Amino acid sequence: MNKPEILAPAGNLEKLKTAINFGADAVYLGGGKLNLRAFADNFTDEELKEGIQFAHERGKKVYVTLNVFPHNEDLNGLEEYLVKLYNLNVDAIIVSDPGIIMTAREIVPDLELHLSTQANNVNWKSAIFWYKAGVKRIVLAREMSLDEIKEIRSKLPEDCDIEAFVHGSMCMSYSGRCLLSNYMTGRDSNRGECAQPCRYKYYLMEEKRPNQYFQVQEDEKGTYILNSKDLCMIEHIPELVEAGINSFKIEGRMKSAYYVAAVVKSYREALDSYFDNAEAYVFKKQWMDNLLKTSHRDYYTGFYFGDKHSQIYENSSYIRDYDIVGIVRSYDENLKEAVIEQRNKIFNGDTVEVLRPKADNFEIKLQNIKDDTGNSIESTPVAQMLYKATVDIELKENDMLIKSKGK
Incomplete structure (x- = not known):
């Protein structure tokens, strides 16, 4: 096989x-x-x-x-x-x-x-x-x-x-062949310009078909039937x-x-x-x-096992519990110091999770954060800025740092 x-x-x-x-x-x-x-x-x-x-x-x-x-x-x-x-x-x-x-x-x-x-x-x-x-x-x-x-x-x-x-x-x-975007926005989904109208909020009403019921689960804000x-x-x-x-x-x-x-x-x-x-x-x-x-x-599981319940009626939002906050560019084992490229703002003392290709995820604390001139800073507000942080556990180049939105 x-x-x-x-x-x-x-x-x-x-x-x-x-x-x-x-x-x-x-x-x-x-x-x-x-x-x-x-x-x-x-x-x-x-x-x-x-x-x-x-x-x-x-x-x-x-x-x-x-x-x-x-x-x-x-x-x-x-x-x-x-x-x-x-x-x-x-x-x-x-x-x-x-x-x-x-x-x-x-x-x-x-x-x-x-x-x-x-x-x-x-x-x-x-x-x-x-x-x-x-x-x-x-x-x-x-x-x-x-x-x-x-x-x-x-x-x-x-x-x-x-x-x-x-x-x-x-x-x-049908496998991506859709015309909703063309009709509603003029953007051709089959030429790479889909506006994703299937994610929009809709109300379903048909006044001329008595006794034909279309089950729609909704609240006062509408429903996302597609x-x-x-x-x-x-x-x-x-x-x-x-x-x-x-x-x-x-x-x-x-x-x-x-x-x-x-x-x-x-x-x-x-x-x-x-x-x-x-x-x-x-x-x-x-x-x-x-x-x-x-x-x-x-x-x-899509259509692999004949599933029928494929829609989310309540909203069209993504579930986003974690964000990427940095990419490790280097690590000095003697100084216990990592150089990190910012992806989202973090604060001095934050606990983040390390994602790497071959290892279980683990948590570290970013301490003694400094900018590229060596000045101590309390946060990393500038997009893609390079900063240094003291980390007790050895990190590797291209380790990805992620952080729970609840922390």
Whole structure:
């Protein structure tokens, strides 16, 4: 049984490096054109070059999204962009439109193609169609059950991979194909500009259909009838592996570096633990604890087990119990002093939690805080400022410091 890949989102260069440092086997990201996260930082050519080099030096892969449904004007410059990505040595592009697939096969025939979940592949016949068209990997539609995935795996050639989302936001549409944003705001969700109207507050009224009741749970403030829970399959690693999924995909190119670190860490540890000894595998509470600390909506298991209760009616807010407050840049063992890059304000004497790729989380106290000129300070109010703090426990470069909002 081949070990599945952990595939993480990389909304920018920092998140790419975070994902790889915390255990991702591959990352996916958007370049300058044709990706479905138009409002993410995305990557310049220089950043993409640096990110690919960083990944490849560590034996990891980089996939670039070209997964929009392009209109005619979106095709301008497509050939040149494909050649640029090929010359940058990207490992694959993620595509959904047949026109882009055809062009890629003509212009860069050696560039690996992954079929985006936007293509809504829900059966093995369609998967074979795309495979014969030159697609190496099928990113399955999110509406599929584990039983359906197992059947698709059994029908596909061994060299055709299947990828499935295992964690992150879901939307009330068919694998992301939605027109609410187009109608309500003029922003095309299928061209990367979704305004997320499924998260808006709605009232449901139909005055001309007597005796047809639409159950809506609401209070005087309204209800969020289209607002989906977040997918979380951390408790079902064995089932995912046994279904034959080759790549476990994490959603979240718009999420924080902390989200990327914590989610990748949990899935990395869970998957490694299963492959170390499948018969003795036991789910560890700490993996879920890490996921509950990140920004998220209520979790559920999507369509994998035929779940029906996917909506959150009360609000559309994220649960945010912890924030990232700093990244360790260096540690002087003799002075017991850490150099930290600020991510959120902290105060002298604060207790924070340390998140690192390979260790259980632990708490430290930041004392004797000083600015970069050596002056004592009571807080760190300036974004991304470098400061020093006395810490009794040895820290490592790129350790991530997080803090409960309740402390």
